[in-house]
Each structure stands twice: as C-alpha cells, then as structure tokens.
Amino acid sequence: MRTSIYKFIEQPLQFKQQLIAWAQQFREITFLDSNSFSDEYSSYDYVLAVDAFTSIKTDYHSAFEDLKQYQQTTKDWLFGYLSYDLKNDVEHLQSNNYDGLDFSDLFFFQPKKLFLCKGNQLEIKYLNMCDDEVEADFNDIVKREISKGESKGKLTINQRISKENYIKKVDKLLGHVHQGDLYEANFCMEFYAENACINPLDKFIKLNAISKAPFAVFFKNNMQYLLSASPERYLKKERENLISQPIKGTAKRFLDPLEDEKSKNDLASDPKERAENIMITDLVRNDLSHTAQKATVTVKELCGIYSFLQVHQMISTITSKMDPQYTAVDALKTTFPMGSMTGAPKYATMKIIEGLEETKRGLYSGAVGYFAPNGDFDFNVVIRSILYNKENQYVSFSVGSAITSLSVPEKEYEECLLKAKAMLEVLQE
Numbered sequence: 001m002r003t004s005i006y007k008f009i010e011q012p013l014q015f016k017q018q019l020i021a022w023a024q025q026f027r028e029i030t031f032l033d034s035n036s037f038s039d040e041y042s043s044y045d046y047v048l049a050v051d052a053f054t055s056i057k058t059d060y061h062s063a064f065e066d067l068k069q070y071q072q073t074t075k076d077w078l079f080g081y082l083s084y085d086l087k088n089d090v091e092h093l094q095s096n097n098y099d100g101l102d103f104s105d106l107f108f109f110q111p112k113k114l115f116l117c118k119g120n121q122l123e124i125k126y127l128n129m130c131d132d133e134v135e136a137d138f139n140d141i142v143k144r145e146i147s148k149g150e151s152k153g154k155l156t157i158n159q160r161i162s163k164e165n166y167i168k169k170v171d172k173l174l175g176h177v178h179q180g181d182l183y184e185a186n187f188c189m190e191f192y193a194e195n196a197c198i199n200p201l202d203k204f205i206k207l208n209a210i211s212k213a214p215f216a217v218f219f220k221n222n223m224q225y226l227l228s229a230s231p232e233r234y235l236k237k238e239r240e241n242l243i244s245q246p247i248k249g250t251a252k253r254f255l256d257p258l259e260d261e262k263s264k265n266d267l268a269s270d271p272k273e274r275a276e277n278i279m280i281t282d283l284v285r286n287d288l289s290h291t292a293q294k295a296t297v298t299v300k301e302l303c304g305i306y307s308f309l310q311v312h313q314m315i316s317t318i319t320s321k322m323d324p325q326y327t328a329v330d331a332l333k334t335t336f337p338m339g340s341m342t343g344a345p346k347y348a349t350m351k352i353i354e355g356l357e358e359t360k361r362g363l364y365s366g367a368v369g370y371f372a373p374n375g376d377f378d379f380n381v382v383i384r385s386i387l388y389n390k391e392n393q394y395v396s397f398s399v400g401s402a403i404t405s406l407s408v409p410e411k412e413y414e415e416c417l418l419k420a421k422a423m424l425e426v427l428q429e
Contacts, residue, residue: 002076002114003131007122007138015122016046017205018144019115020218022137024201026050028109029220030079030370032380037214041236041243043378046117047370049079052109053127056080060088060095060105064336067106068329071371077125078371080108081219081226082379084361087337091347099360100192100394101387103224108371113137155198155395155427160190160358163413169356170409176352177405184279185343185352187412188400190359191420193427196395200225200388207386207426212309215380217368226363228385229422231308232315234338234367236378237328242288242320246280246340247381248402249273249314250415253307264312268305272406273314277303279404281316283339283346288320290334296321310384310422328375332367338381341365343402363387364398386423397423 009015016033023029032047056070063086071078083105085095113133114125126134161169166189173185204218204227211229219226233245251267254260267273281299288297300317307313322331343349364387369379388395399419401412 001128002125003128003134005124005134007124009117009120009122012045012117012120014146015142016117017146018141019048020201021144021146022141023048023050027220027222028052028055028111029218030111030368031218032370033208033216034214035208035212035216037212039214041233041238042214044116044118048115049077049111049113049370051112053112053129055107055109057104057107060086063089063106064329064333067108068327070108071329071375072327074110076110076373077114078108078110079369080106081363081366081368081382082106082332082336083363083366084337084341086366087350090333090336091350093350093354095354095360097354097358097360099362100194100392101224101362101389101396102392103362103387103389107221154429155193155196157191157193157424157427160192166413166416167409170403170407170412172356173352173403174405174407174409177403182349182352183344183404184276185349185403186341186365186400187353187403188357188361188365188398189416190396190398191424192394192396195393196388197393198388198395198427200227203227203386203426206429207422210309210425211384211422213384217380217385219368223389223391225388225390226368226382226385227388228368228380228382230380230383230385231306231313232340232381232383234369234379234381235332235335237322237331237376239376240321240324242291242322242331244284244288244318244335244338245315246277246284246318246338247313247315248277248280248340249303250418251312252418253309253311264305264307267312267314268303272404274303275406276402276404277314277316279344280339281318283344284318284335287335287339288318291322291326291331292320293323311418328371328377332377332379336367337365338367341381341383341400359398361398365400384419384422386427395427
C-alpha cells in the first residue's frame with residue numbers, strides 16, 4: 001500500500017530540476033518529462049520513480065508472460081522498459097548483431113518513492129514502509145542546487161556504417177521493396193564511442209534543453225543509462241481505451257520563419273512522407289484490432305504536422321477500445337515492436353533488417369514507460385536517445401529512416417544525420 005501526500009509547488013519547473021538532481025543517489029531511476037507539451041492524452045507534466053522495492057529483469061524468452069505475472073501480482077506502479085529484441089518473444093526471430101551496451105531485454109521495478117506532478121499540484125506516493133521519509137526528502141529536494149548541465153571532456157564519435165556502405169544497404173532494401181518482399185522498412189545505424197566517461201545527468205539536461213520533447217526520459221538501472229528526447233508515443237492505455245501515435249515523416253527546422261513554414265508545408269504535402277505515414281498507420285490499425293472490441297479501431301488524426309525544437313514531424317493518432325478478455329500486457333505484446341520502427345509487413349521486414357543492420361538495437365526502438373496499479377499504462381518509443389553503459393564505458397545512439405519505393409538513398413542518409421544532430425551536439429561538447 002502507498003501513502004499519498006499532496007504539495008502545492010510554486011515553481012514546478014525549478015522543482016523538476018531539483019527533483020532529478022536529488023534522484024541521482026538511487027540505484028534505479030525513471031524520470032519522465034512531457035516538457036509542458038500540450039497533449040490531450042497526457043496524464044502528468046513529469047513523473048519520478050526511484051529506489052526499487054521489487055523488480056523483474058529478464059531476456060526475451062517468455063518475457064511478456066513473465067511481465068504479465070509480475071504486473072498482475074504486484075498491482076502497483078511499475079516503471080521500466082521493453083527492448084526491441086522482445087520481438088524474439090513475439091515472433092520466431094533472432095538478434096545476433098554486435099551489442100556494446102549489454103542491457104537486459106526487459107526491466108521493470110516497483111519504486112519505493114514516486115512523484116507525480118501536474119501543473120502546481122505534486123502528489124507524493126511512498127510505499128508505507130518508508131512514508132515517514134516524505135517530509136525529510138521533500139525538504140532535501142527543495143534545498144538542492146540545480147545542475148547547470150556542465151560537461152567534461154569531448155568524445156570521439158564513430159559511425160558504425162559508412163555512408164558508402166549505408167547507400168549499398170539501402171539499395172538492397174529497395175531491391176526487396178521492388179520484389180514485393182516488403183513495402184516499408186525502418187533501417188537504422190549506430191553512432192558510438194568507446195572508453196567513454198560521461199556525466200549522464202549533465203548530458204540529459206543538455207539534450208532535454210535543446211529538444212524539449214514530449215516523451216523525454218532519464219532512466220538509470222545501476223550502471224546503465226538512457227537519456228531520451230523522444231517525440232513519439234508508442235501506446236497508452238486509459239481504462240478500455242488504447243492510443244497509439246506513430247511518427248513517420250521528418251523535415252528540418254529553420255531560423256527564418258518563412259523558410260521554416262515552407263519546410264512544414266512541404267512535409268505536409270510530400271507524397272513520399274505521407275505514404276510512409278499512411279502505411280504505418282494501417283499497420284497500427286491492424287495491430288490494435290487484435291485486442292479491440294468490434295468496429296472500435298479509429299484513425300483520430302491522419303498525417304498531422306507537429307513542430308519540435310529540432311524538427312517538424314508527421315504524426316497520426318489511432319485509437320481502439322479493448323475487449324475485456326485481454327490484459328494490459330496483451331495490448332503491448334500484440335502491438336510490439338511498434339510499426340514505426342519496423343516497417344510493413346512487420347515480420348518479413350524485421351527479418352530482413354536484422355540481416356542488414358550491424359548493431360543489436362536493444363533498448364533503442366524499444367519503449368520506456370509505466371503501469372499504474374489499475375493496469376493503465378503509457379509508453380514512449382525510444383528514439384533520439386543516448387544509451388550509456390558506465391561499466392563498459394560505452395556510449396551509443398542510433399538513428400533510422402523509412403525506406404520505401406520512393407526513397408533516394410542519399411536523402412535517407414541525410415535524414416539520419418539530421419536526426420543525429422542533437423545527440424552529436426550533446427556528446428561532442
């Protein structure tokens with residue numbers, strides 16, 4: 001059981017910075033930040049969960065079944081991640097590419113201490129075993145010095161696939177498209193640094209400041225970190241309602257307002273970008289239908305254009321009402337991995353891209369989020385994210401783009417570099 005205490009926070013943005021600085025003392029941290037992005041489906045402005053009371057950590061074998069049992073037995077708040085390689089639990093697939101990060105395939109924890117903020121209202125929910133620590137912790141948080149996001153040392157970032165090799169691989173994918181093996185494939189490549197020593201919180205503060213993404217995450221599990229500036233929601237469950245918001249379609253931002261508006265309008269009318277988005281929207285409709293009540297899968301918005309600090313994005317919103325015979329974890333398993341990070345048809349595409357990519361995706365293009373005690377959940381898509389294994393001194397981020405019959409390999413490469421810009425800037429300063 002949990003004790004709930006409410007506090008009025010005069011300066012929620014300042015408190016948010018103090019809260020994440022205070023959290024660094026704990027072995028397990030999940031900090032979720034909407035960056036005040038106006039989203040009709042958002043439940044909180046930011047959430048912090050720390051200090052595991054119980055946890056589950058496993059490889060992909062029977063991972064969703066293990067998670068279902070853990071979630072239904074615990075019936076409490078749970079925070080954690082689903083890695084992309086859980087595809088091997090959903091389908092008969094393998095992940096044999098190089099992995100420098102060495103994260104487990106699935107990890108969730110039940111936090112002892114939880115903070116939920118909406119506007120000026122903060123709800124503190126501690127397990128009863130430690131609820132006598134609330135006031136001391138709160139006083140400690142508000143006295144915290146705010147980190148300035150200072151960085152130490154410059155990293156040399158390597159590119160796993162050269163431009164020449166990338167173009168050859170995209171040409172192979174185009175061959176598969178023209179043969180009818182697939183319609184769309186999300187092909188990804190890794191940037192990495194070895195012998196890397198970074199301050200994860202400082203890097204996250206910098207990445208979050210230049211991105212202000214609606215699904216930002218600072219995640220820590222002992223020596224493993226995720227610093228995410230994700231703009232994409234994977235899946236949210238609210239009572240019987242499921243909401244998925246895949247992103248497909250990217251355009252540059254410009255300082256000149258006229259040029260920026262033109263870039264936005266060009267994205268909205270670009271036939272290739274619209275085709276990418278519509279194909280994945282259709283895939284998501286099909287995924288949601290597996291657990292939906294009859295005739296409840298609806299496209300609420302098709303190819304909407306949204307502007308973030310780094311890029312313009314094309315986003316669609318698909319909803320459904322769940323059939324009561326299915327559980328929260330069933331909704332995740334039947335839609336995972338998210339179509340925006342695989343392609344269509346999903347199984348064939350995952351098999352083909354596994355043979356062309358040179359890195360195990362791991363947590364990249366997986367999902368981070370939480371379960372509430374009633375089984376509701378909200379998960380992002382892990383993109384625009386830095387992954388760091390402090391023990392291995394290995395830092396990595398990956399980027400990808402959607403390959404369709406209209407793709408020009410050089411332009412797809414340029415799109416990858418555009419998506420890599422923020423992470424490169426943060427890691428190289």
